[in-house]
Amino acid sequence: MKLLWAVSALLLSCWRTDASTAGFTKSPLSQMKLIDDSAELHCEVIGNPIPEVQWWFVEGEEPNETFTQLFDGARNDRVQINATYIVHATSIIHLTSLTLDDSGTYECRASNDPDRNELKKTPKIKWIRSQANIIVIETPNIVTEPHEVSNQTSAVLSCNLTDSSLLIKGSYWTLNGNILEDSVSADDSPFTVHRLDKITHSNSGTYECVFKTEPQVKQTIEVKTLPHVVAYKHSEHGNENDKGVMVCVGHGHPLPTDWGWFKEEDGNRKQILNGTGDKYEIKSTPNKTTLTINELSIQDDIGDYTCLGTNELGPGSDKIHLRVRSRLAALWPFLGIVAEVIILVTIIFIYEKRRKPDEVNDGHHLDSCLDCI
Amino acid sequence: MSPAPKDVLGYKPPDGGWGWMVVFGAHISIGFAYSTPKALSIFFKEIQMDLGASYSEIAWISSIMLAVMYAGGPVSSVLVTRFGSRPIVMTGGLMCGVSMATASFGSSIIYLYFCIGIIGGCGLSLNLNASLTIISKYFLVKRPLANGLAMAGSPVFLCFLAPVNQYLLARFGWRGSLLILGGMMLNCCVAGALMRPVTPPDKWTSFAPQTKVEQPNEHNTKIKRNFGRNAKKFLDLSFFKDRGFVIYLIGNVMFIFGAYAPIVFLSAYAINQGVEKYSAAYLLSIMGFVDMFIRPATGLIANSKWIRPRIQYFFSFAMVFNGTCHLLCPLIKSYVFLVVYAAFFGIGFGMVFALIFECLMDLMGSQRFPSAVGLVTIVECFPMLLGPPAAGLLVDVFGDYKYLFFMCGSVIMTGGLFLFVMNIYNYHMLDKEKAAKNNEQGQKDTENQDQEKAASWIWCLRDYTIFRECLTLYAQVLG
Numbered sequence: 001m002k003l004l005w006a007v008s009a010l011l012l013s014c015w016r017t018d019a020s021t022a023g024f025t026k027s028p029l030s031q032m033k034l035i036d037d038s039a040e041l042h043c044e045v046i047g048n049p050i051p052e053v054q055w056w057f058v059e060g061e062e063p064n065e066t067f068t069q070l071f072d073g074a075r076n077d078r079v080q081i082n083a084t085y086i087v088h089a090t091s092i093i094h095l096t097s098l099t100l101d102d103s104g105t106y107e108c109r110a111s112n113d114p115d116r117n118e119l120k121k122t123p124k125i126k127w128i129r130s131q132a133n134i135i136v137i138e139t140p141n142i143v144t145e146p147h148e149v150s151n152q153t154s155a156v157l158s159c160n161l162t163d164s165s166l167l168i169k170g171s172y173w174t175l176n177g178n179i180l181e182d183s184v185s186a187d188d189s190p191f192t193v194h195r196l197d198k199i200t201h202s203n204s205g206t207y208e209c210v211f212k213t214e215p216q217v218k219q220t221i222e223v224k225t226l227p228h229v230v231a232y233k234h235s236e237h238g239n240e241n242d243k244g245v246m247v248c249v250g251h252g253h254p255l256p257t258d259w260g261w262f263k264e265e266d267g268n269r270k271q272i273l274n275g276t277g278d279k280y281e282i283k284s285t286p287n288k289t290t291l292t293i294n295e296l297s298i299q300d301d302i303g304d305y306t307c308l309g310t311n312e313l314g315p316g317s318d319k320i321h322l323r324v325r326s327r328l329a330a331l332w333p334f335l336g337i338v339a340e341v342i343i344l345v346t347i348i349f350i351y352e353k354r355r356k357p358d359e360v361n362d363g364h365h366l367d368s369c370l371d372c373i
Numbered sequence: 374m375s376p377a378p379k380d381v382l383g384y385k386p387p388d389g390g391w392g393w394m395v396v397f398g399a400h401i402s403i404g405f406a407y408s409t410p411k412a413l414s415i416f417f418k419e420i421q422m423d424l425g426a427s428y429s430e431i432a433w434i435s436s437i438m439l440a441v442m443y444a445g446g447p448v449s450s451v452l453v454t455r456f457g458s459r460p461i462v463m464t465g466g467l468m469c470g471v472s473m474a475t476a477s478f479g480s481s482i483i484y485l486y487f488c489i490g491i492i493g494g495c496g497l498s499l500n501l502n503a504s505l506t507i508i509s510k511y512f513l514v515k516r517p518l519a520n521g522l523a524m525a526g527s528p529v530f531l532c533f534l535a536p537v538n539q540y541l542l543a544r545f546g547w548r549g550s551l552l553i554l555g556g557m558m559l560n561c562c563v564a565g566a567l568m569r570p571v572t573p574p575d576k577w578t579s580f581a582p583q584t585k586v587e588q589p590n591e592h593n594t595k596i597k598r599n600f601g602r603n604a605k606k607f608l609d610l611s612f613f614k615d616r617g618f619v620i621y622l623i624g625n626v627m628f629i630f631g632a633y634a635p636i637v638f639l640s641a642y643a644i645n646q647g648v649e650k651y652s653a654a655y656l657l658s659i660m661g662f663v664d665m666f667i668r669p670a671t672g673l674i675a676n677s678k679w680i681r682p683r684i685q686y687f688f689s690f691a692m693v694f695n696g697t698c699h700l701l702c703p704l705i706k707s708y709v710f711l712v713v714y715a716a717f718f719g720i721g722f723g724m725v726f727a728l729i730f731e732c733l734m735d736l737m738g739s740q741r742f743p744s745a746v747g748l749v750t751i752v753e754c755f756p757m758l759l760g761p762p763a764a765g766l767l768v769d770v771f772g773d774y775k776y777l778f779f780m781c782g783s784v785i786m787t788g789g790l791f792l793f794v795m796n797i798y799n800y801h802m803l804d805k806e807k808a809a810k811n812n813e814q815g816q817k818d819t820e821n822q823d824q825e826k827a828a829s830w831i832w833c834l835r836d837y838t839i840f841r842e843c844l845t846l847y848a849q850v851l852g
Binding site: 239 | 463545548559569
């Protein structure tokens with residue numbers, strides 16, 4: 001009987017050594033974030049059986065700490081927890097729209113002990129924990145000079161990062177999201193400057209000065225110009241009774257909001273409205289406008305057309321000359337060539353007929369016979 | 374020594390005089406035949422926008438035209454043998470002109486395939502075959518030079534048509550341009566009018582006096598019977614028994630497979646190497662310009678007394694030169710060397726094309742040439758259509774243009790070396806056959822001389838008998 005107990009105890013212990021206690025393979029990292037930003041904490045735990053992962057918010061100092069557990073949808077749905085339990089346990093907690101009250105210590109707890117949720121036992125003994133700090137700070141003020149550039153030929157953009165205790169590792173500027181390579185600096189100065197010697201449509205747009213801090217802070221300066229309007233082709237052709245298409249493209253910032261087409265008539269501009277009869281069709285997007293004229297006629301539609309693009313600062317325009325080819329335009333050269341071919345062929349045949357009678361000779365067989373006599 | 378043509382012309386070709394006008398006509402005809410499919414590509418963008426088709430659908434127009442032009446070879450060779458060159462070239466020119474003119478009214482891509490591709494291609498195939506045939510009829514001693522001059526039409530017309538087409542497109546649109554281009558192709562009719570058929574000066578050179586009396590009737594029935602037989606055999610497969618022909622065909626197929634792909638991909642390769650777009654387009658113009666002068670020059674060289682007897686070797690040398698050029702191309706990185714490559718490419722390409730039909734005439738002789746060239750063009754259809762897409766596939770698979778050049782260069786070089794080796798063998802066999810024939814001929818000659826004498830006696834006797842009968846009648850009338 002004792003032998004049986006010993007053997008079964010041995011077997012049981014063997015079986016139990018298959019299990020392993022939980023251990024962190026990835027711990028959450030501490031972060032500093034700005035107000036209204038979002039933060040993410042990762043936690044990965046291995047163990048057999050698969051451990052359970054929980055997130056707790058720790059407030060206060062030791063020993064008067066208060067622990068609050070976080071669930072998916074907590075804090076008015078600003079907290080999202082994404083957990084997977086395949087092979088090992090992974091849990092990611094997202095915090096959106098951060099406020100100053102979100103600052104504090106966040107704890108990732110894991111345990112695979114079957115007794116972990118027993119209320120009679122002390123939790124600390126059976127749960128492993130890993131902590132990370134999230135500090136939410138107010139957005140530091142960046143003073144920009146000027147706030148906005150409108151219709152100037154040149155400008156000097158500057159940003160001053162005031163009242164911030166953040167460590168500045170450098171700064172750079174971006175235009176429409178693209179980093180300007182020659183503005184990157186490792187200077188720890190809170191003051192950065194970008195010069196624009198000549199403002200054209202190609203270097204207008206949204207400029208951002210970015211400071212390499214943790215977290216990154218930036219401010220925007222808009223550089224606006226008049227729209228630069230260019231026609232695809234300054235001379236367009238169309239066939240009679242066919243349709244003619246004219247296209248204008250807009251560049252710059254901001255892009256034209258309004259497009260108009262005009263026909264030059266006796267020194268006056270006559271506006272072309274969309275849908276006047278079936279003749280005119282105008283299709284416009286902020287950077288392109290297309291005028292389609294149906295049923296081209298030689299008397300009415302030849303001439304200069306102007307496309308006008310307007311944004312908040314003013315207008316930009318370009319001119320297109322429309323030529324209408326008559327249907328029969330190519331017919332005359334064709335008939336000319338056909339006539340030339342007929343004349344040449346006739347000349348060649350006549351020349352040949354006049355030469356032919358001189359070429360016949362048929363005295364041969366008589367000669368051969370005279371030899372034989 | 375050149376292989377003896379398998380038949381005798383029966384007369385001595387003029388080798389000059391009106392022949393040079395015929396060469397001019399052939400120059401125009403061949404020029405249109407080779408350059409029109411390529412020059413049409415200038416219109417493709419506008420046609421694509423107008424008819425709303427994709428680029429590959431439009432590109433088919435050129436491919437169909439080239440394919441029909443080559444595939445129509447056998448048909449046109451039968452027609453040329455039956456009717457002679459002049460009516461065929463005039464019909465071809467008329468067909469081309471009409472096809473372009475009707476295409477200008479088209480409103481669907483299928484209509485263009487039919488008009489330009491099929492009808493235009495048929496017209497061009499008639500032109501090509503007939504022009505080459507008439508040269509072989511007019512020239513023997515100066516034939517390589519005449520061939521070189523006539524084949525030079527292709528690059529000349531390409532250089533001429535490209536800017537003209539651009540101008541016409543800007544001025545008249547694609548429809549007007551096609552109409553005017555059709556008119557220009559009617560000039561092939563003028564070229565055809567120049568191709569006066571050769572009349573043999575001496576009709577009585579055959580030694581068959583017995584059949585002379587019945588000849589008028591039998592001659593007609595003989596022609597009709599021959600035509601019927603030839604019509605049934607559009608593809609006269611007896612050519613494949615000819616050793617020289619088969620060697621030529623294999624070498625040619627290998628050349629055509631690798632010849633066109635570098636032209637198609639040259640500017641793309643140059644742009645890939647960092648050359649600017651306009652400079653890359655210039656490369657093809659350089660190639661065409663060099664080609665223009667090399668073809669007649671090659672004809673002149675091939676005519677010289679050192680090269681003419683060994684013209685097949687010269688042809689294989691030209692092919693090997695071409696292949697070497699392509700194999701060296703991937704080593705070139707800078708624009709200057711690309712220009713040099715384009716020039717050498719032009720030289721090699723021009724040399725081969727100047728000799729390509731001259732060698733066939735040399736092998737086949739003037740009587741069998743039309744049928745032979747028809748067969749050659751229809752077989753060449755396949756490598757021509759398969760070559761550029763296969764090369765394009767290599768570029769897509771490996772992502773590098775150098776494999777394209779390696780493939781083309783190696784195929785062409787192998788073809789050249791094959792021709793060189795096999796021609797040595799062919800000449801050797803021909804010499805052996807000729808020696809055997811000479812022995813036989815020696816015996817036959819003595820027999821023929823006796824026959825000749827008897828024939829002339831019979832003729833004299835017949836004329837004398839008639840003369841005596843007339844005298845008797847005269848005497849009766851008077852007396």
